[in-house]
Each structure stands twice: as structure tokens, then as C-alpha cells.
Amino acid sequence: MITPFDEYPIHQTTNPIAHPGPSDRNYYDRYWFNGFESEGRFTFEIGFGQYPNRFVQDAHFTISRNGVQHSFHGSCRSPNDRSQTVVGPLRIEIVEPLKKTRVVLGPNDSGIECDLTFYGRTVPTEEPKNIMHEGTRLIMETSRFTQFGKWEGHIIVAGETIAVSREAVLGVRDRSWGVRPVGEGMGGAPPPSTEEPGVYWTWCPVHFDEFCTQFGTFEDHDGHPTQLSAALVPAYASPSDLPEQETGHREMLTARHRIEWEPGTRRPKAARLELVDRDDAVHVISLEPMIRCQVLGIGYQHPEWGHGIWHGEEAFGHESWPLDDLDPLDYKHIHLHSICKATLTGPRGTLSGVATLETLCFGSHKPSGFIDFLDGAS
Numbered sequence: 001m002i003t004p005f006d007e008y009p010i011h012q013t014t015n016p017i018a019h020p021g022p023s024d025r026n027y028y029d030r031y032w033f034n035g036f037e038s039e040g041r042f043t044f045e046i047g048f049g050q051y052p053n054r055f056v057q058d059a060h061f062t063i064s065r066n067g068v069q070h071s072f073h074g075s076c077r078s079p080n081d082r083s084q085t086v087v088g089p090l091r092i093e094i095v096e097p098l099k100k101t102r103v104v105l106g107p108n109d110s111g112i113e114c115d116l117t118f119y120g121r122t123v124p125t126e127e128p129k130n131i132m133h134e135g136t137r138l139i140m141e142t143s144r145f146t147q148f149g150k151w152e153g154h155i156i157v158a159g160e161t162i163a164v165s166r167e168a169v170l171g172v173r174d175r176s177w178g179v180r181p182v183g184e185g186m187g188g189a190p191p192p193s194t195e196e197p198g199v200y201w202t203w204c205p206v207h208f209d210e211f212c213t214q215f216g217t218f219e220d221h222d223g224h225p226t227q228l229s230a231a232l233v234p235a236y237a238s239p240s241d242l243p244e245q246e247t248g249h250r251e252m253l254t255a256r257h258r259i260e261w262e263p264g265t266r267r268p269k270a271a272r273l274e275l276v277d278r279d280d281a282v283h284v285i286s287l288e289p290m291i292r293c294q295v296l297g298i299g300y301q302h303p304e305w306g307h308g309i310w311h312g313e314e315a316f317g318h319e320s321w322p323l324d325d326l327d328p329l330d331y332k333h334i335h336l337h338s339i340c341k342a343t344l345t346g347p348r349g350t351l352s353g354v355a356t357l358e359t360l361c362f363g364s365h366k367p368s369g370f371i372d373f374l375d376g377a378s
Contacts, residue, residue, distance in 0.1 A: 003081040018052070018080050024179045025053050025186070026139075028308065029082070031092055032298070033103065033118060035151040035164070035171035036339045038354050040290025041065065042162065043339045044114075044155065046103050047298035048085060048092055050078050051308040054183050058307060059087035061105050061112060062297030063157050067324060070157055071297040072110040073305040073317040088316055089113075098124055098147070099239035101173070110318030116153035116164060118173060121235045123147075123246035125214055128229050130180075135191040142178035146205060148212045148235065149173065172205045172356055183308030196221060197373065198363015202257060204273060206285060206342045206355040211235050213285065213344075215255055215273050223367035230255035230275045232283070253278045259359065261368060261377035265328035266361050267292070268338055283346035287355055289338040292323065295358075301332045329374050335360045 005017040013021045020027045029050045036043040042065035050057050057078040062071040074087040085092040089106035101118045124145040132140035150166040200223075203216040211234050218227040230252035236242050252275045260270040271287040299307045305317060326333050335358075342353040363373050370377070 001080055003083075005081070005083060017082065020052050022179055023053065026179050026182050026308070027051070027053050028180065028182055029177040031085075031173070031175060033101075033171060033173040034293070034337065034356060035116070035118075035169050036291070036354065036356070037169055040339055040341075043291055043293050043337070045293055045295070045298050045337065046092075047307075048087070048090070049182075049299075049307050050082060050085075051182060052078055052082070054078075054308050054310070056183070056308050056310055057087055058299065058305070058309075059090040060298035060305070061090060061103075061114065062293065063112065063155060064291060064293045064297075064323065065157070065162075068320055068322050069294055069297055070110070070112055070320045071318060072105060072108065072112045073299065073302075073319075074315070075305070075309070075311040076314045088314060096239065099242060108316060108318075110316075111156070111158065112318070113156040114153065116151050116155070118149045118151055118171060119166060120147050120149045120239050120242055121237075122149075122212055122233045123242055123249070124175075125231060125233055125249065127214075127216060128227055130178075130218075130227070137191070138179070140178075140180045142176050142180055144174055144176035146172060146174045146214060148205060148207060148233065170207045170354055183306070183310075196363060198365070199360060200363075200365050200368075201358070201360040202259065203358040204257075204271075204285075204287070204355055206344075206353050208235070208342075208344065208351050208353040213273075213275060213283070215257065215275065217255070217257065219365070219367075221364045221366060223365065228255060230273075232275070232277075250277070252276055253280070259368065262328075263378065264376040266334050266359070266370070266374075266376060267328055267336060268357055268359055271340070271357055277347075281347045283344060283348075285353075285355070286343045286345075287338075287340040287357055289340050289357065291339045293337045293339070294321070294323070294326065294333055295335040295337055296332050300335050303332065329376055331362075331374065334362060334374070 031048040044063040093102040232250040234248040273285040275283040
């Protein structure tokens with residue numbers, strides 16, 4: 001099956017590009033973006049995934065403002081030409097690879113529209129590969145890069161047009177691909193219950209004026225990292241200034257973190273990161289949440305619009321929720337992105353910034369004081 005991408009010398013297997021290397025049904029290729037007004041007045045997110053072995057493509061846009069989150073969802077049959085990143089009214093355009101990306105959501109029944117361009121302010125940072133097994137079966141093996149940037153354009157929601165300027169609206173994007181659990185279950189017998197169920201993931205990219213910081217960790221139930229990465233990443237004034245290869249990227253020797261949780265929830269009330277440089281200098285980042293985005297709005301743990309689920313040749317949906325009405329310990333609402341004020345103290349003095357703090361914690365976690373699968377903080 002030959003497609004336009006086969007014109008380019010980019011093949012990684014002996015098959016045409018339309019054929020993913022892995023035959024695993026859960027192979028995926030995904031875009032994620034967020035944007036946030038620097039004072040926390042609003043935040044938005046975009047998700048777009050292709051699942052070529054499931055023949056599904058889906059897209060989501062969500063915006064949180066004034067205590068309400070509004071979401072658009074769409075799904076269709078995946079195209080053979082993987083460059084066709086379009087689901088109904090939502091499309092992603094690669095204007096200049098790794099420098100400029102445009103996201104357009106045209107008129108639709110949700111009343112949400114946008115025309116936004118992401119301008120990179122850092123070179124993409126490759127994160128450690130995520131690998132996870134369920135019994136003897138590999139259920140996750142993914143690659144991902146993260147890039148910091150700024151947004152320009154506009155959003156229409158609830159009859160109001162919101163101007164988005166590069167001076168006021170920062171953001172982060174990632175690209176990930178590989179195998180991870182998506183879509184309907186695989187069937188067969190459940191895996192043997194040899195381990196306590198649960199996952200603990202914290203991820204936190206932070207914008208400062210002249211550089212950005214990146215942090216991410218998976219931890220076991222006792223709080224020991226099973227994956228840990230942290231870095232300082234140089235920032236540039238415009239995409240035209242971005243080098244082909246970053247030489248100032250600085251991986252940390254190690255990192256630590258601690259989250260203070262809101263009582264009765266698994267929502268962060270405050271957080272602290274300590275990034276330890278290779279010369280033992282410590283960069284301490286204090287985080288104070290301003291506004292939150294339920295990641296349910298772009299399909300994660302969504303009972304209807306989850307990733308990779310077949311809805312027919314084309315289907316669309318939308319919804320809005322007052323955020324204070326949501327049960328904080330409902331399984332669907334645990335996965336959060338909190339936009340935070342950030343204060344860094346360390347060798348570079350005291351600096352102010354804005355962060356995205358991602359938290360996902362199911363099951364017990366000793367440092368947090370969680371004992372059961374979904375108990376809240378004391």
C-alpha cells in the first residue's frame with residue numbers, strides 16, 4: 001500500500017510507510033498540545049491520535065475557563081495516508097517541522113472553534129522510553145519528545161472570541177508513538193494478580209524567560225522512582241533562532257519532588273521540585289496551582305470518547321462541566337493538568353515562571369499517604 005510519504009527516504013522497516021513496524025493492535029501515533037494564559041485565566045488542550053492497526057483516528061479540543069470546562073470530541077476511520085491529520089472540523093497542519101504547527105477547529109455543534117499556531121521556543125527534548133509489562137505481555141513501549149512554545153490566534157467558546165497572543169499564552173506539546181493500552185480490551189483471561197494495582201506519574205515542564213525545565217517520574221508504591229528524568233533546556237526568542245541540534249541542553253544528575261494534596265482528594269494543593277545539577281547545584285522550584293484541566297476532556301479515562309475506540313465512519317460529540325461539581329475521587333477525574341505559578345531559587349537567583357503539573361495516581365503511594373486504590377489525602 002503506497003502513500004505519498006513513500007516518496008521520502010524515511011522508511012524504518014521493509015514495508016511501505018502505511019504499515020506500522022509493530023503489528024500490535026494497540027500501536028498508536030499521537031499529538032498533544034496545551035496552552036495557558038500566563039495569569040491562569042484559561043487553559044486549553046488538544047489531543048490527536050492515529051491507531052492504524054485499529055483503523056481509527058480521533059481528535060479532541062478542550063478549554064477550561066471561568067470554572068467550566070468545554071470539550072469537543074471527534075472520531076473517524078484512519079486514512080491510509082498518515083499525513084491526513086484531519087477529523088471532521090479539526091485538523092493539524094505541520095507548517096514547519098519542529099518549529100511551527102497550526103491547529104484549526106472549524107464550525108461544529110459544540111460551539112468551540114479555534115485557529116491557533118504553536119511557535120517553538122525550545123528544541124524538542126527526547127524523554128526516556130516508557131516500558132511496561134502486564135504479566136509476561138508487553139503492554140507499553142513508547143517514545144516521546146516534549147517541546148516548549150508560544151501560541152497565537154483565537155478561540156471561540158460559549159459565543160465569546162478569545163484573542164491568543166504570543167506575549168501572554170505559553171504552552172507545551174509532545175509527540176509520542178509506539179504501543180500502549182488503547183481502545184477496547186484485548187479479551188482473553190485477565191492477567192494473574194501478582195502485583196498491587198496502581199500507577200504514580202508526575203510530569204512537570206516549566207517556562208522561564210531564558211530557559212525551561214523538564215521533570216518526569218514514575219514511582220512504585222513506596223515512592224521509589226522506576227523512571228526519572230530532569231533537564232534544563234535553553235529557550236529562544238523565535239522559531240527561526242532554534243538550532244538544528246541543541247548543545248546547551250543540560251541533563252540533571254537526579255531530581256526529587258513532593259506534592260501537597262488537597263484534603264479528601266488527589267488534586268495537588270502545592271508542589272516542590274528539586275533538580276540536582278551535575279555540579280551538585282540544586283534548583284528548587286515551588287509550584288502553586290492557578291487553574292486545572294481535567295484530562296478527561298481529551299479522552300483519557302473517558303467512558304465514551306476514550307482513545308482508539310471505533311464510533312463508525314465519522315462521529316462527533318461535545319460536553320461541558322462545572323469543575324466544582326465533579327467528584328474528585330471518581331476514577332475519571334484523577335488525571336489532572338494543573339497550571340501553576342512557579343518560583344525557582346538556585347544558582348541563577350530567584351526567577352518566576354509558569355508550569356504544567358501533570359498528576360496521575362491510582363493505588364497506594366506511601367509518600368503521599370494514600371493507602372487504598374482511590375482514597376483521598378488526609
